[in-house]
Every structure is written in structure tokens, then in C-alpha cells.
Amino acid sequence: xxxxxxxxxxxxxxxxxxxxxxxxxxxxxxxxxxxxxxxxxxxxxxxxxxxxxxxxxxxxxxxxxxxxxxxxxxxxxxx
Amino acid sequence: xxxxxxxxxxxxxxxxxxxxxxxxxxxxxxxxxxxxxxxxxxxxxxxxxxxxxxxxxxxxxxxxxxxxxxxxxxxxxxxxxxxxxxxxxxxxxxxxxxxxxxxxxxxxxxxxxxxxxxxxxxxxxxxxxxxxxxxxxxxxxxxxxxxxxxxxxxxxxxxxxxxxxxxxxxxxxxxxxxxxxxxxxxxxxxxxxxxxxxxxxxxxxxxxxxxxxxxxxxxxxxxxxxxxxxxxxxxxxxxxxxxxxxxxxxxxxxxxxxxxxxxxxxxxxxxxxxxxxxxxxxxxxxxxxxxxxxxxxxxxxxxxxxxxxxxxxxxxxxxxxxxxxxxxxxxxxxxxxxxxxxxxxxxxxxxxxxxxxxxxxxxxxxxxxxxxxxxxxxxxxxxxxxxxxxxxxxxxxxxxxxxxxxxxxxxxxxxxxxxxxxxxxxxxxxxxxxxxxxxxxxxxxxxxxxxxxxxxxxxxxxxxxxxxxxxxxxxxxxxxxxxxxxxxxxxxxxxxxxxxxxxxxxxxxxxxxxxxxxxxxxxxxxxxxxxxxxxxxxxxxxxxxxxxxxxxxxxxxxxxxxxxxxxxxxxxxxxxxxxxxxxxxxxxxxxxxxxxxxxxxxxxxxxxxxxxxxxxxxxxxxxxxxxxxxxxxxxxxxxxxxxxxxxxxxxxxxxxxxxxxxxxxxxxxxxxxxxxxxxxxxxxxxxxxxxxxxxxxxxxxxxxxxxxxxxxxx
Numbered sequence: 001x002x003x004x005x006x007x008x009x010x011x012x013x014x015x016x017x018x019x020x021x022x023x024x025x026x027x028x029x030x031x032x033x034x035x036x037x038x039x040x041x042x043x044x045x046x047x048x049x050x051x052x053x054x055x056x057x058x059x060x061x062x063x064x065x066x067x068x069x070x071x072x073x074x075x076x077x078x079x
Numbered sequence: 080x081x082x083x084x085x086x087x088x089x090x091x092x093x094x095x096x097x098x099x100x101x102x103x104x105x106x107x108x109x110x111x112x113x114x115x116x117x118x119x120x121x122x123x124x125x126x127x128x129x130x131x132x133x134x135x136x137x138x139x140x141x142x143x144x145x146x147x148x149x150x151x152x153x154x155x156x157x158x159x160x161x162x163x164x165x166x167x168x169x170x171x172x173x174x175x176x177x178x179x180x181x182x183x184x185x186x187x188x189x190x191x192x193x194x195x196x197x198x199x200x201x202x203x204x205x206x207x208x209x210x211x212x213x214x215x216x217x218x219x220x221x222x223x224x225x226x227x228x229x230x231x232x233x234x235x236x237x238x239x240x241x242x243x244x245x246x247x248x249x250x251x252x253x254x255x256x257x258x259x260x261x262x263x264x265x266x267x268x269x270x271x272x273x274x275x276x277x278x279x280x281x282x283x284x285x286x287x288x289x290x291x292x293x294x295x296x297x298x299x300x301x302x303x304x305x306x307x308x309x310x311x312x313x314x315x316x317x318x319x320x321x322x323x324x325x326x327x328x329x330x331x332x333x334x335x336x337x338x339x340x341x342x343x344x345x346x347x348x349x350x351x352x353x354x355x356x357x358x359x360x361x362x363x364x365x366x367x368x369x370x371x372x373x374x375x376x377x378x379x380x381x382x383x384x385x386x387x388x389x390x391x392x393x394x395x396x397x398x399x400x401x402x403x404x405x406x407x408x409x410x411x412x413x414x415x416x417x418x419x420x421x422x423x424x425x426x427x428x429x430x431x432x433x434x435x436x437x438x439x440x441x442x443x444x445x446x447x448x449x450x451x452x453x454x455x456x457x458x459x460x461x462x463x464x465x466x467x468x469x470x471x472x473x474x475x476x477x478x479x480x481x482x483x484x485x486x487x488x489x490x491x492x493x494x495x496x497x498x499x500x501x502x503x504x505x506x507x508x509x510x511x512x513x514x515x516x517x518x519x520x521x522x523x524x525x526x527x528x529x530x531x532x533x534x535x536x537x538x539x540x541x542x543x544x545x546x547x548x549x550x551x552x553x554x555x556x557x558x559x560x561x562x563x564x565x566x567x568x569x570x571x572x573x574x575x576x577x578x579x580x581x582x583x584x585x586x587x588x589x590x591x592x593x594x595x596x597x598x599x600x601x602x603x604x605x606x607x608x609x610x611x612x613x614x615x616x617x618x619x620x621x622x623x624x625x626x627x628x629x630x631x632x633x634x635x636x637x638x639x640x641x642x643x644x645x646x647x648x649x650x651x652x653x654x655x656x657x658x659x660x661x662x663x664x665x666x667x668x669x670x671x672x673x674x675x676x677x678x679x680x681x682x683x684x685x686x687x688x689x690x691x692x693x694x695x696x697x698x699x700x701x702x703x704x705x706x707x708x709x710x711x712x713x714x715x716x717x718x719x720x721x722x723x724x725x726x727x728x729x730x731x732x733x734x735x736x737x738x739x740x741x742x743x744x745x746x747x748x749x750x751x752x753x754x755x756x757x758x759x760x761x762x763x764x765x766x767x768x769x770x771x772x773x774x775x776x777x778x779x780x781x782x783x784x785x786x787x788x789x790x791x792x793x
Contacts, residue, residue, distance in 0.1 A: 013209070036405060040242075043401070056403050056404060059400055060403075
């Protein structure tokens with residue numbers, strides 16, 4: 001399954017919204033319910049889904065869907 | 080290996096259906112997850128033709144996918160029907176996911192009442208934090224329609240030195256699986272002492288029934304080496320005990336205290352514990368101090384983080400990066416383990432632990448079939464495979480010693496079934512360890528009903544242990560209230576499988592717990608005696624019954640609270656109280672009466688409880704219950720006579736008795752009429768204090784309840 005689809009299904013699960021469509025600018029700035037707890041939930045869900053580990057620096061940086069994609073690709077997750 | 084999802088979903092509907100229909104091999108969490116993804120990824124216009132092409136008979140995968148697609152088509156009733164057919168037979172790691180999907184469809188179909196069973200079953204799956212989080216979401220959805228179906232409600236405040244936002248949903252789900260409707264309040268992060276001395280108004284308004292103090296080892300601030308080791312431990316122990324005291328004074332709530340993990344990777348290495356002043360040694364010493372302090376502090380229980388983190392694996396227990404990012408502790412993967420530990424304590428506090436393990440024999444207590452293989456032929460001890468069964472029997476014997484009743488529920492001839500107990504040298508369990516022996520050819524659900532009735536316990540207090548999946552499915556279907564533990568195919572793993580479900584935990588061990596099996600057996604003998612004696616009083620006189628009535632005291636409180644929380648049948652109001660609540664009633668000056676009885680055949684111990692609350696010139700009987708083991712001996716008349724005598728001495732005008740009918744307390748529905756009370760408004764009965772109630776002369780009764788503050792006050 002493509003990275004986009006997998007990423008979207010992680011977001012759908014964490015935000016508990018089956019109709020959520022993921023765009024690159026999806027971020028805490030565009031989504032008020034992306035708070036610090038959601039952020040940790042996203043990190044955990046992605047680590048589980050892709051079998052990777054975010055560094056402390058990544059985990060603590062401001063993120064967006066596009067940013068996550070960049071990190072995931074850098075960790076060897078392919079489309 | 081699962082086929083690539085993107086390729087699979089491009090296939091024409093019929094081809095895809097055939098493909099899924101051919102799936103074989105192990106049915107795992109991953110395969111279930113994969114199908115959910117597939118259903119999720121399919122374009123809308125492809126869903127209906129695919130659902131129509133899937134043949135349910137072809138494979139389990141086809142059944143799952145069809146149900147998922149029906150849900151996507153919003154045909155919730157039909158989807159729920161597909162899941163429903165899998166309820167009893169689905170075992171193993173996909174049971175939770177199946178129950179979750181089933182509950183989701185039922186809730187979407189507006190059938191909240193039907194959703195409780197699958198929700199509860201899903202909530203028992205401690206294997207995945209994600210699944211538990213989803214259960215919690217459904218619970219919150221169900222809560223919008225009305226109160227959750229639960230045996231008890233608990234408002235739990237978590238006061239903590241780490242982040243608990245991720246623990247809360249996991250804990251709520253697991254508690255629901257144990258019969259609790261848990262509401263959680265998270266106090267602001269790392270304000271432990273502050274919250275007790277000057278609590279947030281929100282915490283005060285929340286009015287917790289229980290407070291969980293969850294601190295991690297860092298909070299203690301122990302250096303690698305402490306100059307004054309003894310002083311450092313004593314100071315922290317004192318501070319924690321002070322938290323408990325303040326908490327109990329301020330909120331009058333049960334206290335749960337997490338103890339401390341000894342973290343891995345200490346810079347001091349071996350020295351950390353080898354040095355009397357090292358941190359590793361201090362943490363271990365402090366944990367011992369806390370156990371001792373909890374034992375002498377009423378209403379305080381320890382959550383054994385030291386043990387559960389070791390069982391889980393200390394290195395996996397923490398996530399160093401997430402600690403630095405958000406003070407997340409323990410690691411996300413460890414949340415279900417911590418949640419189960421806390422739930423086990425709550426289960427014990429609220430008296431929801433199981434009382435009886437009903438055991439199959441062939442394949443469960445020994446290998447082979449006794450009716451076919453004979454005593455010499457069964458596997459038990461001697462060989463490695465035989466040792467596994469011996470180990471399981473040892474575990475069951477420990478359960479029995481801790482007050483859990485063991486019953487046999489076996490399809491066998493009675494004589495065959497008893498033979499190993501009597502003759503096999505490697506049998507750990509003896510007939511005297513079995514409270515009730517049911518070996519016959521009746522369906523197991525009937526024997527389980529007989530066991531529950533014979534032991535005077537509810538079916539929901541029975542745990543069924545059987546190696547045969549078909550019997551387990553049948554019991555689930557016919558008696559969904561019975562807890563069915565899935566025994567693995569490997570007998571060496573039976574004991575861990577049962578232990579990990581945490582169904583039998585207790586916080587204290589009373590004398591009655593220790594003697595329970597013997598006491599039940601004596602009772603069966605009494606019933607035989609009753610058959611042979613003439614009149615009831617003649618029979619009772621022959622038993623030489625002694626009854627002692629006395630006010631509640633510290634020594635007996637654990638047993639009193641246990642009875643209050645588990646007695647269902649002879650219980651006039653079925654009000655449940657925690658130890659803390661009972662202490663509050665005692666402090667208010669209520670009339671309290673505990674009853675202990677013994678006879679020629681043995682000591683039944685503390686088996687009766689009464690609480691009456693003064694209301695003006697009236698003494699209202701709020702709680703009255705007796706263990707069913709001692710019914711039919713006119714002890715109820717003695718307890719009531721003592722109550723009336725007290726009301727007269729304390730110059731109350733009347734005793735007002737309350738009755739609340741439940742599905743289980745039929746045995747007391749005419750109790751107050753039989754005692755001679757006058758019916759008042761519905762649910763209430765009256766006895767004027769001036770009129771004495773007769774003490775049955777056939778009992779030898781000592782009444783020590785005619786004293787106390789209430790009497791001198793009035």
C-alpha cells in the first residue's frame with residue numbers, strides 16, 4: 001500500500017475520523033485538535049505502523065503531514 | 080505472506096473474492112488488520128459487488144471482509160449479524176478485534192443494549208493499547224445514550240509525576256472489562272504534594288472515590304549514592320504516607336499507590352545495589368517500607384510497578400526519547416500491562432474478583448482420558464509432558480489456599496473421575512481441595528449452574544477452565560456471564576494463561592478465605608443431617624449452634640467489606656461500600672453488627688453484617704446480609720432481635736427496614752413479613768421498638784452490640 005494511504009489511515013485512526021483526507025499542509029496550525037497529546041499519539045502510531053523510531057529531536061519539532069512524510073522516506077519507508 | 084494490498088484491490092470483484100476465499104494459514108491480528116485496511120482502501124463503487132461475491136463458506140477471511148464491507152455500506156444490522164455468528168467460536172488474538180467490530184456495528188445500528196457483551200469481551204484484550212483505545216471511544220459513544228452497563232462505578236483521580244493522557248483510555252477500557260464504569264480525572268502534571276495540600280477546585284468537584292498516586296523513580300530524587308541512606312528512605316516513606324493520610328482525610332477515598340521500578344542501565348552498575356547507600360538498594364528498601372506501611376494503613380493498596388515492569392521487561396518499560404519529549408511513562412507499549420495491574424487492584428477493592436474456578440479434568444488436570452486410559456495411563460508427573468499438569472495443579476492449589484473455591488466440571492463417570500484424586504501418586508489436588516465435584520454426562524452449562532447454586536455464588540463469579548475449544552464455545556454461548564479462560568494448546572502455559580487474566584486478586588486474606596473449602600464441605604454434610612432429623616428445631620439443637628454478635632472493628636473490617644461487596648442472595652438492599660465508606664459510617668455512629676457462627680461441625684466464621692442509620696426517632700436498617708452458607712438456622716431472627724433490642728435501649732421509636740428487590744435476592748423477598756414487620760410504603764417495613772423481637776432459644780447467642788457511642792449519646 002502506498003505511503004500516502006498508510007499515512008492517511010494512521011491519521012484517521014488517531015483523529016478517530018474515517019472521512020479524514022490527508023493533505024500536505026495538515027498540521028497543528030490547520031487542525032486545532034492536533035494538540036500535544038495527539039502529537040504523541042501520532043508518533044507512537046507511526047512508529048508502530050512503519051516499524052521505525054523517531055529521534056528525540058524529530059519528535060520534539062513542529063510537524064505536518066508533509067514533514068512526517070519526509071522523515072519517513074529518510075528512514076527508508078518507500079512509496 | 081499477505082498479498083500486496085495495492086495489487087489486490089485493483090482486482091475485479093469476483094477475482095478478489097476468490098482470492099480472499101482461498102486464504103488459509105494462521106489467522107492473526109495482522110491478517111485482521113490487513114482486511115480492515117483493504118476494506119478502508121476500496122473505492123465506494125467496488126464495495127457492493129465485492130460484498131455480494133464473497134462466499135462466507137470459503138474462508139474466515141471472506142466472512143470478516145464481508146462484515147467489514149457491509150459496515151462500510153452502512154448496513155449495520157446485517158454486519159452485526161455476521162459478527163454475532165463468530166462470538167462464541169472466535170478464540171485467540173483476533174477475538175478482541177472481532178468483538179470491537181461487532182460492538183461498533185451494534186452501536187451504529189442503535190442497539191446499545193446488545194453491544195455491552197462484545198464491548199466487555201473486547202475490553203478484556205490486554206494485548207493492544209490501540210484496541211483498548213478504540214474500545215474506550217465506543218464506550219464514550221455508548222455513554223451518550225445512558226449509563227454504561229457495569230457492576231460498579233468508580234471516580235478515579237490520577238495524581239502523577241508523569242503524563243497519563245494515554246493511560247486513561249486504556250485504563251477505562253480494561254476496567255470496563257472487569258465490570259467497572261471508571262471515570263478518570265487527571266490532576267495537573269507533577270503537582271503531587273500541592274494537589275493534596277491545596278487541591279484544584281476541579282479535583283474537589285470531581286470528588287474521587289479513589290486516588291492513584293503514580294510517581295516514577297525520578298520523582299524520589301535519590302542520588303547514585305546517598306550520604307544518609309536510611310534517612311533518605313525514611314523521609315520519602317514518611318512523605319508518601321502523609322499524602323495518603325491527607326488524601327483520606329480530604330476526599331475520604333481509597334488510595335492506590337504505585338511503587339517504584341529499579342531502572343536499568345545505572346551508571347553505578349553492580350554498585351547501585353551492592354552499596355547500602357546506592358540508589359538501587361534505596362529503591363528496593365523503599366518498596367518494602369511502602370508494603371509495610373500499606374498493610375497498617377486502612378484503605379491503601381499498592382500497585383506493584385516493580386513487579387509488573389519486571390514481568391514486562393524493564394528495558395522495554397521506558398521509552399527514553401518519549402520521556403524527554405513529553406514525560407511519557409511507561410513506554411506506550413507497556414500501557415496495557417500497567418493498566419491491567421491497576422485494574423487488578425480496583426477489581427479487588429470493589430469486590431469484583433471471581434470466587435470459583437470450575438475445572439475440566441481430561442486434558443486440563445492431566446493428559447489423556449481417564450475413562451479410556453485408566454489411572455496408569457494418564458499423563459501426570461514422571462514425564463516432561465506430565466510435569467506440566469503437575470505444575471498447573473500446584474497453581475490451582477495455591478488459588479484454593481488463597482480462598483478461591485475449586486469445583487470439578489467434567490464429562491466422565493463419577494467413579495472414573497475420582498480415581499486419580501484417590502489413587503494417583505502424582506495428583507497434587509485431593510478430593511478435599513474440591514468444594515463441589517460434578518462429573519457426569521450432562522452438558523457443562525448445566526453442571527456450571529449446579530456448581531454456582533451449590534456454592535451459593537453467582538455465575539458471574541465462576542471461571543471456567545477447559546482445554547477443549549468446543550466446550551468453551553458452548554459455555555460462552557449458553558452462559559455468557561461465566562468467565563471463560565482460553566487455555567493454550569501447550570499445558571506448560573496453562574497457569575500463566577489463567578494468572579495473566581488477573582481474575583482472582585484479593586487485597587487481604589481472611590480466616591474465612593483460608594477455611595472456605597472445608598466450610599462448604601461441612602455445609603453439604605449439614606444438609607444431609609437435615610434430611611435425617613425430625614423438626615427444624617430438633618435438627619438445629621443437634622448442631623449446637625453458637626452465634627456471636629458484635630460491633631464492627633478494625634480486626635474484622637476486611638472480611639466485613641468483602642461480604643458487603645459480594646453477597647447477592649441474602650441481602651436486603653445490596654448496597655455496596657468500600658472499606659473507606661464503611662469506616663465513615665462507623666465514625667458517624669451508626670449501629671453496626673457483625674455475626675460470627677460456629678457449630679458442632681465447624682466454624683463458619685464471620686458470615687453476617689448489619690448497618691442501621693439513625694434518622695431522628697427512627698433507626699433505619701440500611702444494610703443487612705448473610706452468607707448463604709448459614710441460612711435456615713434462624714440466625715436471621717437472632718440478628719434482628721439484637722437490632723430491635725438496641726433500638727429500644729437507645730430509645731428510638733421504631734426500626735424502619737428497607738428492601739430493594741434484585742434479580743438475585745429472592746430469598747429475602749418476604750423476610751420482613753416473616754419476621755413480623757408491618758409493611759409501610761412500598762419497599763419499607765416497620766417494627767415499633769417497644770415490642771421485643773424473640774431471640775430463638777435453640778441458638779446459643781452472645782450479643783455484644785448493646786453498647787457504643789450511639790447508646791450513650793442518646
